[in-house]
Amino acid sequence: MAKNLTTRGEDYSKWYNELVVKADLAENSGVRGCMVIKPYGFAIWERMQAELDRMFKETGHQNAYFPLFIPKSYFSKEASHVDGFAKECAVVTHYRLKTDESGKGIVVDPEAKLEEELIVRPTSETIIWDTYRKWIQSYRDLPILVNQWANVVRWEMRTRLFLRTAEFLWQEGHTAHATKAEAIAEAEQMMNVYADFVENYMAVPVIKGLKTESERFAGALETYCIEALMQDGKALQAGTSHFLGQNFAKAFDVKFADKDGGLDYVWATSWGVSTRLMGALIMTHSDDNGLVLPPNLAPDQVVIVPIYRNEEQFEAVSEVATELMTKLRDQGIRVKFDNRDTHKPGWKFNEYELKGVPVRIAIGPKDVEKGTVEIARRDTLEKEFIPTGGVVQKVEGLMEDIQKNLYKKAIDFRSTHTTDVENYDQFKQVLEEKGGFVLAHWDGTAATEERIKNETKATIRCIPLDDDNEPGSCMVTGKPSARKVLFARAY
Numbered sequence: 001m002a003k004n005l006t007t008r009g010e011d012y013s014k015w016y017n018e019l020v021v022k023a024d025l026a027e028n029s030g031v032r033g034c035m036v037i038k039p040y041g042f043a044i045w046e047r048m049q050a051e052l053d054r055m056f057k058e059t060g061h062q063n064a065y066f067p068l069f070i071p072k073s074y075f076s077k078e079a080s081h082v083d084g085f086a087k088e089c090a091v092v093t094h095y096r097l098k099t100d101e102s103g104k105g106i107v108v109d110p111e112a113k114l115e116e117e118l119i120v121r122p123t124s125e126t127i128i129w130d131t132y133r134k135w136i137q138s139y140r141d142l143p144i145l146v147n148q149w150a151n152v153v154r155w156e157m158r159t160r161l162f163l164r165t166a167e168f169l170w171q172e173g174h175t176a177h178a179t180k181a182e183a184i185a186e187a188e189q190m191m192n193v194y195a196d197f198v199e200n201y202m203a204v205p206v207i208k209g210l211k212t213e214s215e216r217f218a219g220a221l222e223t224y225c226i227e228a229l230m231q232d233g234k235a236l237q238a239g240t241s242h243f244l245g246q247n248f249a250k251a252f253d254v255k256f257a258d259k260d261g262g263l264d265y266v267w268a269t270s271w272g273v274s275t276r277l278m279g280a281l282i283m284t285h286s287d288d289n290g291l292v293l294p295p296n297l298a299p300d301q302v303v304i305v306p307i308y309r310n311e312e313q314f315e316a317v318s319e320v321a322t323e324l325m326t327k328l329r330d331q332g333i334r335v336k337f338d339n340r341d342t343h344k345p346g347w348k349f350n351e352y353e354l355k356g357v358p359v360r361i362a363i364g365p366k367d368v369e370k371g372t373v374e375i376a377r378r379d380t381l382e383k384e385f386i387p388t389g390g391v392v393q394k395v396e397g398l399m400e401d402i403q404k405n406l407y408k409k410a411i412d413f414r415s416t417h418t419t420d421v422e423n424y425d426q427f428k429q430v431l432e433e434k435g436g437f438v439l440a441h442w443d444g445t446a447a448t449e450e451r452i453k454n455e456t457k458a459t460i461r462c463i464p465l466d467d468d469n470e471p472g473s474c475m476v477t478g479k480p481s482a483r484k485v486l487f488a489r490a491y
Contacts, residue, residue, distance in 0.1 A: 005354075007288045012232040016283060020161045023291045023355050025278070033159040033166035040355065041278065043299035045169065048277060049149065051201050051296075052171065055193050061145040061173060066127050068151075069118040074126035077251040081125060084218020088154040090120040090166075120153040125219065125244070125270055128174045129252040136176060136266060138257045143186075144176040152274075162279040163236075163491050170274035176266045178256065180245070183267035184222075187243040190271040191224035194239035202277065203294040203406040204228050204284045205414055206238055207437075207486060209462025214446050217270075221245040227461045227486065229414045230283040233435025235461045235488035238280050241271035279491070284410050285379075291356030292378055294406050295399040300336040302328060302395060303357045307345045307364035314339075316368050320388065324361065324373070327392050333399065353378065358402050359395055379405055420484070424475045427487070431456055437488050441481035443474035452476060452487070461486045 005022065006014045020026055025041030028034075037045065053063070069092060075082040096112035099105070121127070128146075135141060149171050159165050173190060177183040191208055198204050206226035216223040220242035228238045249255070249265040258264055285292040295301050304321045308314040321337050328335045336357075338348055345362065352360055362374040373391060376383040379402050386394050417436030421427045430438050442448060442460065453459050462485070469483035 005288060005290065008231065015288070016279075017161065019282060019286060019290060025282075025291075026161045028161070031166075033156055035161050035165050035167075037169075037275070040299065044281070044293070044297060045275060045278060047297045047299060048197075048201070049171075052193075052197055052273070053149075055197060056147050056171075056173070059145075059189060059193060061147045061175075063148060064146045065148050065150070066124050066131065068121050070121055070124075070127045072117045072119055074130060075119060077126065078219050078247060080247075081219035081251075085122045085154070088122055088156070090153045090155055092118040092120065121150070122152055122154045123270075123272075124148065124150070124152075124172055124174065125248055126252075129248040129254060129268070132174075132176055132266070133252050133254045136254055136256050139178050139259055142176055142178045142256060142266065143182065145173075145186075146175065147171055147173040160279075162275055162282070164276075168275050170272050172270060172272040175269045176249075176254070177269070178258065178264075178267070180267050183245075183269050184243050187222065187224055187241045187269045187271065190241040190269070191226060191239070194241065194271075194273060195226050198226060198228065198238050198277070198280075199407065201294070201296045202281050202284070203296070203403055203410060204238065204280055205407065205411040207462065207464055209464045209486065211240075211462060212446075212449060212460050212485075214449060215460065217242045219244060219247050220270075221247070224465075225462050227437075227488075228280055228284065229417060229437055229488070230280070230491070231413065232283070233417055233489070235437065235490040236276070236280050236283070237461070237490065238277060239271075239273040242269060244268040244270060285406050286356065289381075290354035292406065293356035293358060295358045295403050298356065298358050299334065300357050301334045301399060302336070302359045302361060303348075303352045304335065304337045304361045304363065305345050305348045305352075306337075306339055307362060309365075313365045316365060317363050320368055320373075321361075321363050324363075324388070324391055328395060331392060331396060333395060359398050361391070361395075377402060379409075421475065422472075427458075427475055428456055431458055431489065435489065437461070437486055439484040440475045440487055441472040441483075442485050443477050443479035443481055445477075445479075448474060448476050456489075458487045458489050461488050461490060 005018055008015045024038050026035045026037045029036045094108045094112045096109040097106050098109040100107045151169050153167050156164050156166050175186050195206050195208055198206050206228050208226055211223035211225055222243040224241040226238045228236050230236055246265040248268050254266045255263045306317040306321055308317050325335045325337045358378050360376045367373050371388050372385045375386050419430045420439045427440055464486055472481050474481045
């Protein structure tokens with residue numbers, strides 16, 4: 001199992017692809033570019049969903065659901081939006097099949113052409129704002145704070161499981177507000193919610209910032225983002241939150257009567273994270289032995305593996321294991337007792353190491369006699385023997401310790417792979433020899449941004465929202481620059 005994994009140093013991309021499949025997270029489907037998320041992978045996604053959904057509801061949001069199909073005419077109403085998604089759209093043109101003339105195959109019925117083509121949802125701004133026109137008449141109807149959990153389709157030619165697939169799962173929030181200030185505050189709030197989740201549940205440190213104009217979401221006036229650094233030195237955009245201004249309200253004629261009786265267009269935001277977070281989780285923490293999961297998101301935080309040679313030993317070990325499992329579960333810890341007799345303990349050890357279970361407890365006949373168990377932690381691979389009576393307290397401590405250790409390891413890696421540069425030659429050298437995040441001055445023009453991208457394959461990941469904004473000179477043109485921005489090659 002884990003022994004057959006390609007190492008990260010040998011081929012990082014191959015390591016990732018193998019790990020996703022061998023750890024039973026996902027696999028390619030019969031539909032090109034689409035994936036099957038397997039039960040173990042979906043269990044992790046469900047943990048993510050549950051925590052995010054709780055956080056959304058605590059900030060006043062409600063869930064709803066909107067159609068998968070969007071009339072083509074809706075997209076033409078917001079010019080920059082359609083430009084941004086036109087090349088990725090899957091289009092439904094017919095609504096019926098029929099048997100071909102030979103009677104052996106099936107063809108699209110040419111008589112069943114739709115009067116207007118339907119776009120398979122790449123994102124839902126247009127269908128939602130057409131709906132909001134019916135919901136909003138007065139300031140009393142605002143704000144609308146809606147989220148939906150859904151699937152979307154963006155026709156990708158080069159795909160990779162979780163990171164880039166033609167169909168993926170996500171959530172998308174769509175809110176409507178009476179004032180510009182409220183909408184901006186909402187967009188910033190949701191960026192912070194995402195950062196809180198990714199850092200405290202996924203144990204992945206992020207940098208919060210603003211996208212440049214060329215990197216903004218299609219139709220947005222401002223895009224807030226969180227950027228994370230993977231172990232191969234590439235960046236991954238972990239979440240985005242968009243201030244849409246009044247663009248969609250104007251496109252769909254969504255006006256409201258304000259408190260003074262005047263009419264104004266509604267202010268909007270949208271925000272989302274997707275199953276791409278699974279890719280971030282894998283690439284931030286995992287090692288050459290397999291997946292490494294933070295306890296806060298692990299479907300099974302602890303697995304108990306019995307070691308025995310006969311039925312009598314099994315009964316004695318099973319009694320201790322069942323009692324331990326009950327006590328741990330009483331403390332809210334997610335525990336699995338693997339009492340399958342179809343696999344040997346060594347095979348199980350390998351399996352749970354590959355699947356990243358944070359803590360493994362092994363109990364054999366000698367352990368029963370001595371009143372001890374062996375505890376192994378996945379993040380450091382350290383093992384120790386603990387008296388049975390102290391297991392619950394030990395495991396509770398390990399849950400917190402492993403979570404903190406994974407975050408510290410990731411933030412230390414980011415620190416050693418973040419480089420300040422002053423000139424373009426140094427910038428290119430760092431990208432080639434070290435990778436990671438590079439902070440450099442940029443003159444603020446799209447032309448310089450495009451040149452850097454074409455010559456180095458590095459993009460501006462964000463304009464960081466920290467206080468370190470010393471002015472300087474652009475590393476490429478020498479023109480004035482208000483502050484350094486964050487560059488990296490990215491997924």
